[in-house]
Amino acid sequence: MMKVLALLFFVAFAFVQANNDYLEGSKVYTVRPMTKKDQLIVAGLDNIPGVDVWQHASIFGREARILVPKDSLTTFESVLRSSSVQYEVIMEDPKSVIEEEIKQQELARMKRVPGRISFTSYNRHAEINSYLDDLARQYPTRVKVETLGRTVNGRDIKVIKISSDGGNNPNKPIIVSDAGIHAREWIAPANALYMIRKLVEDITESDVANNIDWFIIPLINPDGYEYSHTNTRLWRKTRSTASSTTCPGVDGNRNFDFKWMQSGSSSSPCSDIFAGPTPFSEIETRVLRDLINANKARVKAYLAIHSYGSYFLYPYGYDGSNPSNVAELRSLGVQVGNAIDALAASGSTKYLVGNSAVALNYAAAGASDDWAMGVGGVSLSYTLELPGGGSAGFDLPPSRINQVVRETWGGILVLARYVINKAA
Numbered sequence: 001m002m003k004v005l006a007l008l009f010f011v012a013f014a015f016v017q018a019n020n021d022y023l024e025g026s027k028v029y030t031v032r033p034m035t036k037k038d039q040l041i042v043a044g045l046d047n048i049p050g051v052d053v054w055q056h057a058s059i060f061g062r063e064a065r066i067l068v069p070k071d072s073l074t075t076f077e078s079v080l081r082s083s084s085v086q087y088e089v090i091m092e093d094p095k096s097v098i099e100e101e102i103k104q105q106e107l108a109r110m111k112r113v114p115g116r117i118s119f120t121s122y123n124r125h126a127e128i129n130s131y132l133d134d135l136a137r138q139y140p141t142r143v144k145v146e147t148l149g150r151t152v153n154g155r156d157i158k159v160i161k162i163s164s165d166g167g168n169n170p171n172k173p174i175i176v177s178d179a180g181i182h183a184r185e186w187i188a189p190a191n192a193l194y195m196i197r198k199l200v201e202d203i204t205e206s207d208v209a210n211n212i213d214w215f216i217i218p219l220i221n222p223d224g225y226e227y228s229h230t231n232t233r234l235w236r237k238t239r240s241t242a243s244s245t246t247c248p249g250v251d252g253n254r255n256f257d258f259k260w261m262q263s264g265s266s267s268s269p270c271s272d273i274f275a276g277p278t279p280f281s282e283i284e285t286r287v288l289r290d291l292i293n294a295n296k297a298r299v300k301a302y303l304a305i306h307s308y309g310s311y312f313l314y315p316y317g318y319d320g321s322n323p324s325n326v327a328e329l330r331s332l333g334v335q336v337g338n339a340i341d342a343l344a345a346s347g348s349t350k351y352l353v354g355n356s357a358v359a360l361n362y363a364a365a366g367a368s369d370d371w372a373m374g375v376g377g378v379s380l381s382y383t384l385e386l387p388g389g390g391s392a393g394f395d396l397p398p399s400r401i402n403q404v405v406r407e408t409w410g411g412i413l414v415l416a417r418y419v420i421n422k423a424a
């Protein structure tokens with residue numbers, strides 16, 4: 001058995017290795033914009049071919065973290081050198097670091113207890129969908145699982161609808177949440193799965209399980225997610241090829257039809273922030289649009305789950321303007337952040353709460369939270385950026401999954417109870 005596992009591991013690893021070759025000769029930088037002028041220069045770095053912003057700098061003094069491919073190193077450094085922006089190389093060989101992390105992730109998977117959804121390793125798309133289907137069979141009165149759409153690679157995007165009373169009570173608030181629109185952010189689907197567990201299998205807060213109907217899409221971009229497991233670890237986008245077969249994929253969180261392409265987006269298919277040929281070009285974004293539109297009167301909160309950076313962000317991200325209920329968004333956001341911090345492991349990054357464009361000094365249009373509020377009419381709309389881990393930030397070690405999903409649940413309870421009280 002061990003021999004077979006070892007062989008499988010070797011084959012899988014060799015395959016993955018080959019597909020991360022584009023990282024050969026790349027470097028990772030931290031960049032610290034100190035002035036408004038610096039911020040403009042840093043925001044423009046996105047336009048250099050192949051540059052991948054892992055984390056934006058923030059007004060709270062956090063630095064940006066940026067991967068630069070070999071062919072763009074000269075351009076990148078010369079832009080920064082001709083300005084006053086402070087920068088530093090923090091990783092000379094990202095390829096080997098990421099390959100080592102892939103090995104660790106594979107080891108954790110091999111050690112997982114078979115047959116259950118895991119919180120000690122990251123679950124694959126087929127495992128997630130069969131878990132949802134199992135829950136629907138096991139808890140037929142509480143759970144309905146629906147297929148919202150099929151991806152270009154033929155994968156089903158499923159929603160789990162959790163309700164204590166059949167789901168048709170017109171006065172009951174709905175919370176909609178999705179995870180994994182950015183493929184590489186593996187902790188996001190894990191977090192959605194833990195929410196599902198706490199609302200179906202392991203109910204310890206019955207008020208939250210019973211007084212809200214929950215619509216959760218734990219993995220909204222399965223094609224991208226699977227690709228980040230089997231091929232390119234840092235894959236972010238969908239896998240559609242309508243715009244380009246050489247540069248597939250669209251950034252789902254730039255593809256929503258609200259101020260589309262107005263900021264922080266690219267019209268180049270090869271860019272990691274390609275907004276798509278048209279708004280809602282992707283099945284991954286249309287399914288969410290249709291789910292919210294079909295339940296508009298009842299959806300009271302929307303939560304987009306991402307990583308990383310420990311942020312709790314509210315609209316509008318396209319230009320940093322504030323919605324009319326900004327005071328409510330902010331005060332609830334701070335309570336959510338504090339609740340998570342209170343449960344967090346010591347030494348972990350504190351949550352920061354703010355308007356996403358302002359907090360990150362970076363406006364980006366076409367995101368799901370902006371659309372949910374601006375068009376979907378959902379008054380409590382947030383993006384949750386879970387904590388980072390590993391060298392790239394997206395490789396939160398499997399040993400930390402449990403802690404992160406538990407502490408985050410503490411914050412989601414605050415959001416849910418606010419929704420319940422408001423509806424009462």
Ligand SMILES: [Zn+2]
Nearest residue numbers: 182185306307
């Ligand atoms: Zn993201």
